[in-house]
Amino acid sequence: MIRVGIVGATGYGGAELIRLLVGHPHVQIANLYSSSAEGESLEKTFPHVSGLGLPKLAPIDAQSMSKDNDVIFLATPAGVSADLSPQLMKLGGTKVIDLSGDFRLECADAYRSWYKKEPAPAEWVEKAVYGLTEWNYEQVAGASLVANPGCYPTATLLALIPLMQKGWVKPDSWIVDAKSGVSGAGRGLSMGVHYSEINESIHAYKVAKHQHTPEIEQELAKQSGIASLVQFTPHLVPMTRGILVTAYGQLETKVTQAQAQELFEATYADKPFVRVRPAGTHPHTKEVLGSNYCDISVHVDERTGRVIVLSVIDNMVKGAAGQAIQNMNVMFQFPEKAGLPLVPVFP
Amino acid sequence: MIRVGIVGATGYGGAELIRLLVGHPHVQIANLYSSSAEGESLEKTFPHVSGLGLPKLAPIDAQSMSKDNDVIFLATPAGVSADLSPQLMKLGGTKVIDLSGDFRLECADAYRSWYKKEPAPAEWVEKAVYGLTEWNYEQVAGASLVANPGCYPTATLLALIPLMQKGWVKPDSWIVDAKSGVSGAGRGLSMGVHYSEINESIHAYKVAKHQHTPEIEQELAKQSGIASLVQFTPHLVPMTRGILVTAYGQLETKVTQAQAQELFEATYADKPFVRVRPAGTHPHTKEVLGSNYCDISVHVDERTGRVIVLSVIDNMVKGAAGQAIQNMNVMFQFPEKAGLPLVPVFP
Amino acid sequence: MIRVGIVGATGYGGAELIRLLVGHPHVQIANLYSSSAEGESLEKTFPHVSGLGLPKLAPIDAQSMSKDNDVIFLATPAGVSADLSPQLMKLGGTKVIDLSGDFRLECADAYRSWYKKEPAPAEWVEKAVYGLTEWNYEQVAGASLVANPGCYPTATLLALIPLMQKGWVKPDSWIVDAKSGVSGAGRGLSMGVHYSEINESIHAYKVAKHQHTPEIEQELAKQSGIASLVQFTPHLVPMTRGILVTAYGQLETKVTQAQAQELFEATYADKPFVRVRPAGTHPHTKEVLGSNYCDISVHVDERTGRVIVLSVIDNMVKGAAGQAIQNMNVMFQFPEKAGLPLVPVFP
Amino acid sequence: MIRVGIVGATGYGGAELIRLLVGHPHVQIANLYSSSAEGESLEKTFPHVSGLGLPKLAPIDAQSMSKDNDVIFLATPAGVSADLSPQLMKLGGTKVIDLSGDFRLECADAYRSWYKKEPAPAEWVEKAVYGLTEWNYEQVAGASLVANPGCYPTATLLALIPLMQKGWVKPDSWIVDAKSGVSGAGRGLSMGVHYSEINESIHAYKVAKHQHTPEIEQELAKQSGIASLVQFTPHLVPMTRGILVTAYGQLETKVTQAQAQELFEATYADKPFVRVRPAGTHPHTKEVLGSNYCDISVHVDERTGRVIVLSVIDNMVKGAAGQAIQNMNVMFQFPEKAGLPLVPVFP
Structure with a gap:
């Protein structure tokens, strides 16, 4: 069982990660982080997770985050990960799977031009692996920082x-x-x-x-x-x-x-x-x-x-949380399908 | 006031024609035709038209149809108009606006190949005017048989x-x-x-x-x-x-x-x-x-x-009943906007 | 043709009043008022009304409002009309139809208790007529201030x-x-x-x-x-x-x-x-x-x-704008159905 | 691992049973039955179950059904189970969980009056246990025939x-x-x-x-x-x-x-x-x-x-397939939550 942390737990990406990870056989949801609701129970935001015994929302702090988790999912708006992920990488101790677009574009000018923001530091963009699992399996397996693809x-x-x-x-x-x-x-x-x-x-x-x-x-x-x-x-x-x-x-x-x-x-x-x-x-x-x-x-x-x-x-799944977990499975040598539901909800 | 007949009144195209024509200042809905529910009141099929005093559903009969209407709208499945419209044209007395695809394609083989049906008689296909009002205004104005465009x-x-x-x-x-x-x-x-x-x-x-x-x-x-x-x-x-x-x-x-x-x-x-x-x-x-x-x-x-x-x-409107009425307005020299609502239903 | 003013034109109640009044045979939309977007064209907020030649959004000012309109519809949040309607009533010159709840409750304590706000002045609450047209037809006919019922x-x-x-x-x-x-x-x-x-x-x-x-x-x-x-x-x-x-x-x-x-x-x-x-x-x-x-x-x-x-x-219609217009029709001796569409939009 | 059979696999109840049972740790979907599509692959009806290696649709035959399954779910229209379940019960060998209403009403006249059909044989109605798990846990634990509650x-x-x-x-x-x-x-x-x-x-x-x-x-x-x-x-x-x-x-x-x-x-x-x-x-x-x-x-x-x-x-879940599986868990002494997802799909 590895310890998983989720940043941005009060958003939809965070909620979907929780839905899937609660049933994952090799994972424990160790920490939930939120910049807007620290100290609160997530049930206040999301009544649908009531009764699951999830950890309370903790503040974002790179130091403790790097110690308390084996892998951290960032389900945060553009710009947050550009700053936070390099801190976590430097501290070591945890892998990072970033669901935002901050580490996807190799060309800094392209990022500036399409995102209208400053890009993440080039050295970390270079080290990040683009997590399209089916096509980058080997690189994902060896990655510390995964840029999870856009939907x-x-x-x-x-x-x-x-x-x-x-x-x-x-x-x-x-x-x-x-x-x-x-x-x-x-x-x-x-x-x-x-x-x-x-x-x-x-x-x-x-x-x-x-x-x-x-x-x-x-x-x-x-x-x-x-x-x-x-x-x-x-x-x-x-x-x-x-x-x-x-x-x-x-x-x-x-x-x-x-x-x-x-x-x-x-x-x-x-x-x-x-x-x-x-x-x-x-x-x-x-x-x-x-x-x-x-x-x-x-x-x-x-x-x-x-x-x-x-x-x-x-x-929300293959376009975000599901593929992120698929990448985690590959990074930690779990079976690729672990924790991922095999039958769609139909109708 | 002209007398209008609608064939296929129990379908959605027919219902939309009724919605718009009830408020048209120069038109009286004189006859409703249906092959499936003749003799019945339309309220049984469409409770939303209750209380409007609409005529009962009459059987399809070219002879009486040509006499009892100044214009007939055909809101019928592919194949019906191919047969009925030439009869009405030959009898004279009424103009026809066909909302189906039967008179739109000039090439008989194209009709056969894409519709998987036998096309309407070539002489009538030739006489039909394609009713894209904005681009065929003059031809529509002089037409007896209009092929109303597809949505x-x-x-x-x-x-x-x-x-x-x-x-x-x-x-x-x-x-x-x-x-x-x-x-x-x-x-x-x-x-x-x-x-x-x-x-x-x-x-x-x-x-x-x-x-x-x-x-x-x-x-x-x-x-x-x-x-x-x-x-x-x-x-x-x-x-x-x-x-x-x-x-x-x-x-x-x-x-x-x-x-x-x-x-x-x-x-x-x-x-x-x-x-x-x-x-x-x-x-x-x-x-x-x-x-x-x-x-x-x-x-x-x-x-x-x-x-x-x-x-x-x-x-249902510009893609069917509304454009059909716009064409009728042009054919009968009514103001082009007559009877057509000018403000969309929003939200 | 009477001159109509609409306060709260950038809300849904205002939009629905416009939809119905544009087609009303005895009415001209003379003025649109908005506290948030004065001077702007309503098309910026509501592209669906493009091309109708509506007046620009004017600021809320009781003095000019009372002069420039024969009737004013207030489609505003609770509390606005409580203040504005008495001003308009005192100035005279225009009738008011209030779509909010400010003049519906005769008991001031009930208003305080259920709305958690201070009620409108008692003398005007007393003069307001509850506009459930089917049951208060006579009173509505003689009213200067109508409290349009809740949906x-x-x-x-x-x-x-x-x-x-x-x-x-x-x-x-x-x-x-x-x-x-x-x-x-x-x-x-x-x-x-x-x-x-x-x-x-x-x-x-x-x-x-x-x-x-x-x-x-x-x-x-x-x-x-x-x-x-x-x-x-x-x-x-x-x-x-x-x-x-x-x-x-x-x-x-x-x-x-x-x-x-x-x-x-x-x-x-x-x-x-x-x-x-x-x-x-x-x-x-x-x-x-x-x-x-x-x-x-x-x-x-x-x-x-x-x-x-x-x-x-x-x-939006019988529960708000439509009934308001029905009341206007009664207040101005127009036919009760004037300007109100007779066939629902189905499907 | 027990062998499970599902009757009515081409309906929504059947599809939902499959969704949940595919992930159940103590169960193997051994047989799918359908009266309308025997011999076919379920993927033809439900593309969403493609690639799961499910058994082909088999015809309904009480003799083989009783031998080839440890428990059978009936997700069939009213009237089917009334006939089939007694046959299965008499043959023994399999337990039955009936998702229809055929064994819920103890009073035969009530069934006749509300369902407008002939009720199931009284002796089997008597033996059936009403599967509202939270309130009939003990009876469900000992049941051979469970009448799963209506939604x-x-x-x-x-x-x-x-x-x-x-x-x-x-x-x-x-x-x-x-x-x-x-x-x-x-x-x-x-x-x-x-x-x-x-x-x-x-x-x-x-x-x-x-x-x-x-x-x-x-x-x-x-x-x-x-x-x-x-x-x-x-x-x-x-x-x-x-x-x-x-x-x-x-x-x-x-x-x-x-x-x-x-x-x-x-x-x-x-x-x-x-x-x-x-x-x-x-x-x-x-x-x-x-x-x-x-x-x-x-x-x-x-x-x-x-x-x-x-x-x-x-x-579809607590109102049908989910509660049926909850009952199966109780009948076979599996953990009550086995195979049932713990986090709703939100949003």
Whole structure:
């Protein structure tokens, strides 16, 4: 049993980590940290965790945090980890899995430009491992600091990497039209999460400006050796959880449906959390809700010469807390599926 | 006051026609027709129309229909109008506005291939006018038989035509990622409209196979003189009403945001039901709910050389019954806005 | 054409007044007032009203308000009208319809106790007319200051008054279990309207403590001459609009289903906005959405000796803006239905 | 490890049993049965269970079923178990947990009258144990045939029994106003589960006629020794999962909030799946979603002399599959919480 600490326990990412870790066979939730509610019981914020005997919320203090935990999850807004993680790394004693975007972008200018903030110190950005488990398994296994992927990049990269590794798609042709539930916006208050404004409505946001764009391009380039240009558009859907990515690529060469299908099936045959759906089907986000799966179907349109990939995840699980735990499992040599529910909550 | 008949009154299209026509100053709902519930009161199917004194549901009979109405709306499944409209046209006496797809496709083979049905007689397909009011105003004004546009094509064509008329976008680059509420699927029962399956979930359907694809391509070509190849993907969103089209085009030439903005504003300046939103904004489907508006915003992404157009309508209004009434207004020289609500139901 | 002013135009009540008044044949929206956004265009807050040519938002100033309007609607939070309405009344020149609770409770102590605020001046509370149009038609016709009923009391009183006037129900037996959509909570930000918290969930709130309780009891007593004790429990339902009241009363005497049915049908036979449903049916809130109807069905349970009344309204229309306009129509001798849509938005 | 069989695997009850049993440490899902899809893989019906290696769907055959399973769950429509369970009981070899209503009502006439069907054979009805685990633990431990409680009765009885055991409430005063998500209606097609009809709407149904009424009255009488008369009204809420019961009882005697609070806390102190909430709070159904909890808060209204109890469950878990597994745990001396998730899925 390892001791786990969670920073940002009063947010949705923190709550989801708790949901999954309470049932994890090799883990003890040793500490919960919050800058806003220290000394309080988490039940006040989240009645749904009543009766679990969770530790009280403790203040954020790098010194004690590094001693009291074997691994710390940071489920905090952009900018917090940039400061806190290097402190924890220097103190040693604990590994860190950062769910924010602070250590994902290798290029400091890209971070500045897309996040409108100062980036984390370069030396630590360099040491951080991008935790897309299916593609960076070995590096994650040896990592002390993991940059857990963003929700959109997770669903997107699992869909695009196989095709780009083959060189089947024109690298500047990618259009990623993504649809997300509202929980991705977090627990903070804004008109963007006001029920009466969001319910029974769909809209795009941050067209051409979303900070997950450079993350997708960076990792796609690293995995495939080809620099791609990705048009990424997120949309807000009136549902709480779930992301659907509809990705369009112009084929470089003739590829049949059977070839594309085979490529995906072969690529993910031994990956427990990626399920390739039969040809001609369309995954629903609800079919992975509450689970760590990414379900993918691939469609070749001969009429237009394009490949369309559909990819669904639960943004709170494979898009955040679940993948973070999957990475922890790899870092501590636990079974990759430990503590991760195997059946989605349906309906 | 003209006499109006509605065929398919027990469906959602019929119900929406009634909602709008009850308040129309120049119209009397003279007859309601239904093949499934003749002789019954519509209140049994739709309690929401109780107390309106609507006529009882009458059986479908071309002879009497042609005599008893000045205009007939057909809100019927594919295939019904192909048979009924030519009968009514031959009898004369009434104009017809067909909300189904039976008279939209000029090419019989395209109809067969995408609808998997036999097309309507070619002579009548030829005489039918495609009722995209903003672009075919003159033809609609003189028409006896109007093929009312599909919901997806309406939102798509209003977004694409201005750009293709200018020749600014590569004609084979169009990707139209469309999102629709569930009412578009109609009132029939299927797992595709089962609440527990659809709620809290989003999915694509009919990837590369949706029958609105050739309709979009045909009308885009007619309005611009350029044959485009359109990748069209519909999605089902957990909401009742609303369509959002996110359309992506590769620019042929350098176009600035200001130029694109100006193009749309100029094009639709005198169209009462198309509202061009300010640069940098993202329309929500809810902001047109219950109204006949199509709200559009245009975004140029200099980084990728693409134009992205966002277009929202209420699929039941501008995407069906509202546009049908707009066409009726034009056909009978009523004010174009007559009977059409000017303020969306928000929130 | 009379000149109408709306205070609180940036809230949902204000938006709904605008939606309905834009189509009203005898009214011109002359002025919009807002304390938070003066000088701005309302389109910035509400893109759905773009292109309507509405007046800019003006500051709240009693002097000019009394001169520039024939009637003013106050769609403001509790406490604002208590101060502003007496000023307007003293200046004369305009009538006032107050959508807040400030002038509804005749007993100052009741206001203090349930609203936790100081009440409006007693002399003006006395002069205000409670605007439950169906039951106070004559008083409303002669009123200068109308206290528009609360959303819950509207649905409740229309259901209970007929039975209490007959003396058929034990006055201390009433249980009113009410369910409301989220728009009733307004446009302000709070965890109580946070999408991810509210969606896919239902909960009761303010059990035994809701401020609409004394309003219901007061008006029920006035209309029936019997003091009732009402157990009122509101619930928040994951939908934007709509209120369903399920009211339970213990019968004093044997009443058959037929008698109860006849009572309601006779009572509301000539009321254009109350529709009594057939015996054995259950109205859905959606069947009145967007309209000013209150649909009612009554059920007698012989096994338990109770009468159960189901009553549905759109909280934004009959529960607020619609009834306010209905009252305006009566105050200015316009047709009672003028400007009020006659067909709900379904589905 | 025991061998478990599930009948009705293609329904929602079956799917939820699978979700929970896949993670159960002492159980192997040995057989899935379906009358409609034998020989097929369940993935065709439920893509969300892809990749789990579940057995193929087998035909219903009592002989082999009794041999191949240690316990069988029947998640079947009313009437199926009445016939099948006695066969299985006579063959011996397997225990049966019936999620339908066939063995819940002891009185054959009550079954006939409320279910409009012929009841199961009296001798087996007599032998069946009503599986409200918290109150029938000992009987369940020794049972071969368990009648798993209905969803509404579960939430209701856990709220009412403590008060009736004390004799604090007038037995003919109970009003149970219940609100349920749509999944309770099952996977079959009907207008009652049509998305566009149900979404954004709430309605009551089966007023005074719901078949869970006699079940509640029977068990309340058995646990308290007092015959109660319960007014039960179910409502359909636009959400997939969750039940909220708002129960109103007239106090026989003066009871303070503190006394009521203490009663509930003491009663359920050692019950792992009933959580009594602090005084003054209101549980949300979402706060138990996906879990086997029943969360309860109790409110005494001194003004009206009533007690109001709020009780929330996930209808698919504590209201069906979860409680069935809780009963299995008790029948096989597994830890009561085995296989049941301890943290709800929130948000």
